[in-house]
Amino acid sequence: MKTLWNNYRYLFLRRLTQIGLLFLYFGANAWGWTIIQGNLSSSLIFGTIPMSDPYAALQMLFAGAMMATNLLIGVAIATAFYFIIGGRAFCSWVCPINMVTDAASFTRDLIGMNKLTGVKQPASRNIRYWMLALSLILSAVMGVTAFEFISPISMVHRGLVFGIGFGWAAVVIIFLFDLFVLKNGWCGHICPLGGFYSILGKFSLIRVKHTEENCTLCMKCKVVCPENQVLYMIGKESLPVLSGECTNCARCIEVCDDDALNFSIRSMAQNKKTGE
Amino acid sequence: MSENIPEKKKKSALTDRRKFILNMARGVGIASISGFVWSAFVDEVTASQLLLRPPGALKEEDFLKTCIKCGLCVEACPYDTLVLAKPGDHKPLGTPFFTPREVPCYMCPDIPCVPICPTGALDTQSVSNDDGQLDINIADMGLAVVDEDSCIAFWGIQCDACYRACPILGQAITIEYQKNERTGKHAFMKPIVHADACTGCGMCERACVTEKPAIYILPREVAQGKAGDYYIKGWDKDDEKRLENAHEIKTTTEISKQSASDKLNGDLLEDLY
Numbered sequence: 059m060k061t062l063w064n065n066y067r068y069l070f071l072r073r074l075t076q077i078g079l080l081f082l083y084f085g086a087n088a089w090g091w092t093i094i095q096g097n098l099s100s101s102l103i104f105g106t107i108p109m110s111d112p113y114a115a116l117q118m119l120f121a122g123a124m125m126a127t128n129l130l131i132g133v134a135i136a137t138a139f140y141f142i143i144g145g146r147a148f149c150s151w152v153c154p155i156n157m158v159t160d161a162a163s164f165t166r167d168l169i170g171m172n173k174l175t176g177v178k179q180p181a182s183r184n185i186r187y188w189m190l191a192l193s194l195i196l197s198a199v200m201g202v203t204a205f206e207f208i209s210p211i212s213m214v215h216r217g218l219v220f221g222i223g224f225g226w227a228a229v230v231i232i233f234l235f236d237l238f239v240l241k242n243g244w245c246g247h248i249c250p251l252g253g254f255y256s257i258l259g260k261f262s263l264i265r266v267k268h269t270e271e272n273c274t275l276c277m278k279c280k281v282v283c284p285e286n287q288v289l290y291m292i293g294k295e296s297l298p299v300l301s302g303e304c305t306n307c308a309r310c311i312e313v314c315d316d317d318a319l320n321f322s323i324r325s326m327a328q329n330k331k332t333g334e
Numbered sequence: 335m336s337e338n339i340p341e342k343k344k345k346s347a348l349t350d351r352r353k354f355i356l357n358m359a360r361g362v363g364i365a366s367i368s369g370f371v372w373s374a375f376v377d378e379v380t381a382s383q384l385l386l387r388p389p390g391a392l393k394e395e396d397f398l399k400t401c402i403k404c405g406l407c408v409e410a411c412p413y414d415t416l417v418l419a420k421p422g423d424h425k426p427l428g429t430p431f432f433t434p435r436e437v438p439c440y441m442c443p444d445i446p447c448v449p450i451c452p453t454g455a456l457d458t459q460s461v462s463n464d465d466g467q468l469d470i471n472i473a474d475m476g477l478a479v480v481d482e483d484s485c486i487a488f489w490g491i492q493c494d495a496c497y498r499a500c501p502i503l504g505q506a507i508t509i510e511y512q513k514n515e516r517t518g519k520h521a522f523m524k525p526i527v528h529a530d531a532c533t534g535c536g537m538c539e540r541a542c543v544t545e546k547p548a549i550y551i552l553p554r555e556v557a558q559g560k561a562g563d564y565y566i567k568g569w570d571k572d573d574e575k576r577l578e579n580a581h582e583i584k585t586t587t588e589i590s591k592q593s594a595s596d597k598l599n600g601d602l603l604e605d606l607y
Binding site (some may be wrong): 086087090095096097099100101102108110111114115118121122123124125126128129132184185188189191192195196199200201202203204206207208212213216217219220221222223224225227228 | 361364365368369372373375376377379380395396398399400402403404405406408409417418420421422423426427428450451452453454
């Protein structure tokens with residue numbers, strides 16, 4: 059039991075926040091709870107504190123919308139949280155699609171798809187930044203928030219809170235895409251929201267830190283990591299994971315049996331390095 | 335021999351510069367594909383005209399850029415009037431709308447759906463009167479339209495369901511009495527909608543007794559025509575001011591240069607077909 063907790067503690071906590079948030083949002087619409095109302099695009103916490111998706115607001119800006127004060131406050135709160143503290147934690151701790159793509163990744167491993175397709179991935183992880191740029195260009199040209207009208211994230215989240223319609227198809231598409239077309243395809247390659255948070259969270263404080271002396275080169279972390287390019291330093295150098303593409307999902311910390319990976323605070327991690 | 339090797343290498347492998355250019359070209363190419371598919375999709379899903387928005391909504395064009403699709407208005411609505419468009423509704427995805435025949439807007443005096451909007455897509459200003467007080471009676475969600483052919487009051491059957499249901503009864507809908515010549519002793523009680531007072535709440539559409547409502551709400555732009563600045567109510571001082579906006583239009587008709595008899599003796603059918 060203890061090892062089970064030890065090996066899945068962060069995964070458990072992540073599912074708890076993901077499902078818990080969904081439940082609170084759902085309760086707000088269904089039973090009038092006021093803990094957190096709205097959805098991931100824009101919320102109202104305890105009926106007073108606004109919190110808004112900064113990427114959606116950026117698209118609005120490009121589309122030429124008037125920016126209301128409440129929206130700007132909400133954006134500032136969300137931006138400050140991910141910029142200073144969380145990094146790209148939205149993707150692994152909040153986003154409901156993460157559960158879908160994790161399930162696809164798990165199934166992919168289970169049925170041996172990875173052996174069939176090999177390690178080499180046929181697509182670049184930079185597609186998301188192209189998508190990000192494209193979404194802003196399209197927003198400006200068409201005068202609507204381009205990604206918000208196709209986003210499977212808001213489609214699914216909104217659907218779970220307000221009624222899903224054919225939105226379940228988005229879940230199936232992403233699951234099948236990640237399972238059969240591209241490993242970590244949606245979250246790790248395409249999603250412009252992930253790309254946005256990769257840039258926004260680049261300088262955040264919470265970082266995974268590698269201690270090379272403890273590493274036995276088992277490479278379990280690299281296998282389990284959905285963005286394993288960020289773990290380039292494993293077994294080579296004691297460094298914090300500084301890439302913004304790390305989602306702080308902490309799967310690497312859990313699977314490491316040698317205490318070679320842990321959470322750390324950015325400045326301390328760097329001080330240690332310069333101190334050496 | 336040693337000179338040949340780098341040359342061979344040069345032929346088979348790409349230079350860094352070429353690699354970069356090719357990669358950029360690939361990126362731009364793929365981005366163009368996705369851009370076209372993406373914009374076509376967005377264009378389709380945002381092209382719904384017959385859509386009734388919550389009170390205080392901005393013009394549709396501005397509404398689509400400003401609404402963040404958070405559903406706070408939907409949660410604030412005490413009657414479950416407002417819903418967010420789901421995939422399959424064939425409406426701009428995630429945006430709020432209502433279907434009066436199912437649940438009309440009950441015109442709450444405190445308009446809870448509007449002030450909660452974080453982005454101003456529902457504009458408090460537009461539903462506030464001159465004193466800055468919320469006033470649902472100036473909301474403009476749409477306009478009721480009567481289909482006189484299917485409205486049983488126009489047949490001569492007594493029905494004033496829509497008139498009774500109207501929250502601004504007597505202003506937005508009035509009843510016009512007219513003698514029924516067919517029977518000679520009855521009256522038509524015709525419901526007349528007044529566009530300046532109607533908010534488009536849809537209570538009348540909800541109340542209408544016919545199988546498919548004979549009075550229904552359309553977005554104002556769809557329901558109304560526009561006379562333009564060339565037709566003026568000369569008996570109305572205020573209306574006459576619109577003349578200032580009118581500007582001259584010159585039209586010229588091309589006159590045939592042939593003489594009349596030539597024209598008549600020519601192939602007239604050619605002109606007709």
